[in-house]
Amino acid sequence: MERILDQISGWGPVVLGVGILGIIVMIWVISWRKICRPNEALVITGKKQRLPDGRYLRSTPITSGGAWAIPVLRKVDRLSLTLMEVPITVHNA
Numbered sequence: 001m002e003r004i005l006d007q008i009s010g011w012g013p014v015v016l017g018v019g020i021l022g023i024i025v026m027i028w029v030i031s032w033r034k035i036c037r038p039n040e041a042l043v044i045t046g047k048k049q050r051l052p053d054g055r056y057l058r059s060t061p062i063t064s065g066g067a068w069a070i071p072v073l074r075k076v077d078r079l080s081l082t083l084m085e086v087p088i089t090v091h092n093a
Contacts, residue, residue, distance in 0.1 A: 032069060033067075034062075034067055036064065040078050040080050041061055042077070044069050045059045045073055045074065046074035046075050047058055047074055
């Protein structure tokens with residue numbers, strides 16, 4: 001029994017290292033998820049998408065929810081949808 005415990009006790013640092021590495025990879029993959037806020041749209045570029053009619057899109061607009069975007073392969077830009085007031089004055093109309 002002691003012999004088995006001696007063999008298992010040497011694996012503690014390895015199991016701990018693999019666990020920490022797994023957590024780091026999981027956090028890294030979760031960071032690929034991009035979620036748009038209520039007042040913005042996401043524009044994802046970098047991969048061509050084929051439409052049912054045969055045309056290709058080079059960008060994907062996301063207006064609600066979110067999408068997965070791998071940082072090296074795709075670029076995510078945020079487009080603000082907040083309203084702006086533009087003062088217009090009319091003279092001699």
